[in-house]
Amino acid sequence: MSRGPRTASDAYAPPAPRRELTVTSADGSRLHVEEHGREDGPTVVLVHGWTCSTAFWGPVVRRLADEHRVFVYDQRGHGRSPAVGPGGYSTDALADDLCAVLDAAGSRAVVAGHSMGGMTVMAAAGRPQVRERVVAVLLCNTGSSRLLHESTVAPLRAGRLRYRIQKAVLGSSLPLGPVTPLGMRVLRYATMGPGATKEQMEVCARIVHACPRAVRASWARKVLAVLDLDANLASLDLPVGVIAGEKDRLTPPVLSRRLTEALPNCTGLTELPGLGHMTPLEDPDAVAGEVAALVRGHLAGGVRQEAAQRKTPPAEAPAGKESA
Numbered sequence: 001m002s003r004g005p006r007t008a009s010d011a012y013a014p015p016a017p018r019r020e021l022t023v024t025s026a027d028g029s030r031l032h033v034e035e036h037g038r039e040d041g042p043t044v045v046l047v048h049g050w051t052c053s054t055a056f057w058g059p060v061v062r063r064l065a066d067e068h069r070v071f072v073y074d075q076r077g078h079g080r081s082p083a084v085g086p087g088g089y090s091t092d093a094l095a096d097d098l099c100a101v102l103d104a105a106g107s108r109a110v111v112a113g114h115s116m117g118g119m120t121v122m123a124a125a126g127r128p129q130v131r132e133r134v135v136a137v138l139l140c141n142t143g144s145s146r147l148l149h150e151s152t153v154a155p156l157r158a159g160r161l162r163y164r165i166q167k168a169v170l171g172s173s174l175p176l177g178p179v180t181p182l183g184m185r186v187l188r189y190a191t192m193g194p195g196a197t198k199e200q201m202e203v204c205a206r207i208v209h210a211c212p213r214a215v216r217a218s219w220a221r222k223v224l225a226v227l228d229l230d231a232n233l234a235s236l237d238l239p240v241g242v243i244a245g246e247k248d249r250l251t252p253p254v255l256s257r258r259l260t261e262a263l264p265n266c267t268g269l270t271e272l273p274g275l276g277h278m279t280p281l282e283d284p285d286a287v288a289g290e291v292a293a294l295v296r297g298h299l300a301g302g303v304r305q306e307a308a309q310r311k312t313p314p315a316e317a318p319a320g321k322e323s324a
Contacts, residue, residue: 008275012203014055015062023104025152026096027207029088032080033073037065042299043107044291045071047098049115050219051211053079059284064291077215089222091229095124102129110136110294114280115251116219118142118286119229126235136239136298138290140275143255144229148309152249153190167225173217179205193247193276200281241290245275
């Protein structure tokens with residue numbers, strides 16, 4: 001399936017999915033899921049991070065869709081997945097959601113998680129769906145614990161004051177307001193590298209500003225501020241690649257280095273020079289390339305047979321919606 005020539009704007013626009021479906025998680029939460037790419041390709045599942053949505057993966061999806069079957073979904077409360085009650089914010093809930101999506105995909109897959117998406121994968125380590133369906137993992141700009149201790153969003157020396165300021169800022173429920181040049185500069189400082197283009201900044205701002213402020217604050221306060229998934233890493237004994245942005249202030253490279261030391265089967269750390277927290281937007285070629293390499297290395301063989309065995313909707317179904 002040839003995408004043909006595309007403009008710079010097209011490169012960041014969310015691609016049209018081949019089909020959309022709604023998946024129900026263990027607690028009844030409903031998740032918006034999209035399937036892209038070729039029906040008989042190896043399956044990839046992309047999990048976005050805090051305050052983002054399926055649109056965040058747009059440029060990576062475009063690079064994978066010719067050869068892969070790509071699933072993206074909106075984490076609960078983000079994008080087109082409804083918000084949940086106060087008890088619905090936890091790493092266990094994130095793991096439940098990923099497992100529901102893996103069941104819906106119905107085949108072995110490579111899973112890539114960015115930021116809170118990577119935490120989602122770590123939270124699901126050891127779950128039956130991960131052991132049975134996931135053959136390799138890519139963790140982008142993420143960490144398993146001590147996020148606020150290591151974050152450098154507040155330009156202060158490490159210590160109690162920096163921790164408290166970052167906890168207050170990231171957990172704030174104040175509205176972000178419209179996307180303005182000043183707002184984009186602030187967002188670039190916090191989330192992107194110094195070389196981020198205006199277009200990348202605009203895309204990032206639109207996605208982040210669209211996240212409901214109550215959802216943004218709830219995930220920050222109830223999960224990110226208290227995150228501790230260190231004990232899960234031993235169970236993530238699949239081949240795992242790690243990506244870090246050299247200038248990442250939200251999840252600095254030190255967190256990625258700790259992951260590489262703790263993971264039982266880490267395939268290596270790729271530290272992208274000059275990039276910030278949003279590497280799938282800042283360098284989608286690098287991220288898509290890492291995903292494709294994991295597919296080639298660990299999902300070769302048997303893909304077409306699996307595709308033939310999957311129960312897929314008829315050809316006219318992509319225009320509609322399904323429930324799983």
